[in-house]
Amino acid sequence: MVKFLDLQQINESYRRQMHEALDAVLDSGWFIMGKALEQFEQEFAAFCGTKHCIGVGNGLDALILCLDAWRELGLLEYGDEVLVPANTYIASILAISRAGMKPVLVEPDEKTFLISPDQAARHISARTKAILPVHLYGQLCDMAALKSLAQKHGLLILEDAAQSHGASWNGQRCGALGDAAGFSFYPGKNLGALGDAGAITTNDDALATTLRALRNYGSHKKYYNLFKGYNSRLDELQAAFLSQKLPDLDAGNEHRRRIAQLYQQHIHNPGLNLPEMPAEPARHVWHLYVLRTKERQRLADFLLEQGIQTMIHYPVSPTHQEAYHELAKMKLPLTDAIHAEVLSLPISNIMTEAEALQVAEAINQFR
Ligand SMILES: *Cc1c(COP(=O)(O)O)cnc(C)c1O
Numbered sequence: 594m595v596k597f598l599d600l601q602q603i604n605e606s607y608r609r610q611m612h613e614a615l616d617a618v619l620d621s622g623w624f625i626m627g628k629a630l631e632q633f634e635q636e637f638a639a640f641c642g643t644k645h646c647i648g649v650g651n652g653l654d655a656l657i658l659c660l661d662a663w664r665e666l667g668l669l670e671y672g673d674e675v676l677v678p679a680n681t682y683i684a685s686i687l688a689i690s691r692a693g694m695k696p697v698l699v700e701p702d703e704k705t706f707l708i709s710p711d712q713a714a715r716h717i718s719a720r721t722k723a724i725l726p727v728h729l730y731g732q733l734c735d736m737a738a739l740k741s742l743a744q745k746h747g748l749l750i751l752e753d754a755a756q757s758h759g760a761s762w763n764g765q766r767c768g769a770l771g772d773a774a775g776f777s778f779y780p781g782k783n784l785g786a787l788g789d790a791g792a793i794t795t796n797d798d799a800l801a802t803t804l805r806a807l808r809n810y811g812s813h814k815k816y817y818n819l820f821k822g823y824n825s826r827l828d829e830l831q832a833a834f835l836s837q838k839l840p841d842l843d844a845g846n847e848h849r850r851r852i853a854q855l856y857q858q859h860i861h862n863p864g865l866n867l868p869e870m871p872a873e874p875a876r877h878v879w880h881l882y883v884l885r886t887k888e889r890q891r892l893a894d895f896l897l898e899q900g901i902q903t904m905i906h907y908p909v910s911p912t913h914q915e916a917y918h919e920l921a922k923m924k925l926p927l928t929d930a931i932h933a934e935v936l937s938l939p940i941s942n943i944m945t946e947a948e949a950l951q952v953a954e955a956i957n958q959f960r
């Protein structure tokens with residue numbers, strides 16, 4: 594059986610370290626906003642190359658809090674328009690709605706599935722105040738083009754880096770490529786906790802200070818509240834677990850690149866569109882390996898018969914969700930085609946090369 598993602602195995606090699614981390618937190622008697630969180634925040638900021646990292650409850654909150662903090666700082670207002678790719682995971686769009694702003698959905702680039710800077714430019718209005726590019730599947734958006742667009746129109750850039758921990762352009766990592774970035778440490782992400790967790794990275798001191806208050810009831814000082822805040826903190830235990838795993842993130846991502854390369858070299862089936870392998874200086878971290886085929890269900894069934902699990906990211910686009918019924922009439926032909934045709938192959942930091950070859954072999958048998 595080739596599992597799509599074996600979370601038990603991924604965490605198994607940390608069993609002893611995690612028990613020690615648990616003991617240290619138990620011994621400290623401090624469970625929220627203590628030394629373990631501070632340490633992980635410093636480590637993750639250093640990893641991303643940013644001045645600040647603010648741990649929060651999850652990836653969705655990371656995005657919401659950041660937009661909300663910009664509003665508290667007077668840089669955004671309720672009702673402002675935020676550009677976002679139409680084919681993202683729904684959390685990117687929910688964050689904009691939850692922050693009281695208006696998501697403006699943009700069709701992606703046909704080859705990369707990432708937000709198209711040209712399409713984004715066409716949607717800019719007088720109310721457009723920010724862009725929320727999503728580094729979907731672990732691949733970086735065209736940040737140079739997005740930045741020049743942002744500069745020209747005075748837009749803030751909030752990276753959704755929930756799938757792209759460690760991805761880099763010319764040595765500079767995501768998290769440091771916009772004005773701020775939201776990360777998720779949901780268990781299945783490239784850096785995953787043993788529960789929910791998230792973070793924001795930024796170089797902006799004022800934003801960081803506001804976020805530290807917002808995540809903690811809007812309080813900057815115990816029992817004094819500057820804002821109508823949230824309770825969204827990354828707890829000590831998850832921070833301690835993440836500190837155990839962070840040192841191996843680069844090696845894990847390197848291994849994912851190797852698996853993707855094997856797929857690229859060994860899959861020969863004319864009916865399938867394989868994802869592009871970005872050239873240096875781009876470093877893709879392959880959170881997902883997503884191919885496109887009009888025969889998706891047949892291929893998935895065929896692979897499952899041979900003991901190979903696949904998944905669909907994502908079967909229903911945000912505009913076809915009941916939650917966004919008001920957007921159902923939007924014309925997004927490329928986004929709709931992507932959602933109808935994508936299939937994700939197994940990939941992880943522990944999948945073996947033999948398993949990757951087995952998957953490739955099986956796909957080559959598919960007619
Ligand atoms: C996982 C994910 C999120 C949300 O993260 P959670 O920690 O699950 O709230 C946001 N955006 C994208 C693109 C994601 O993949």
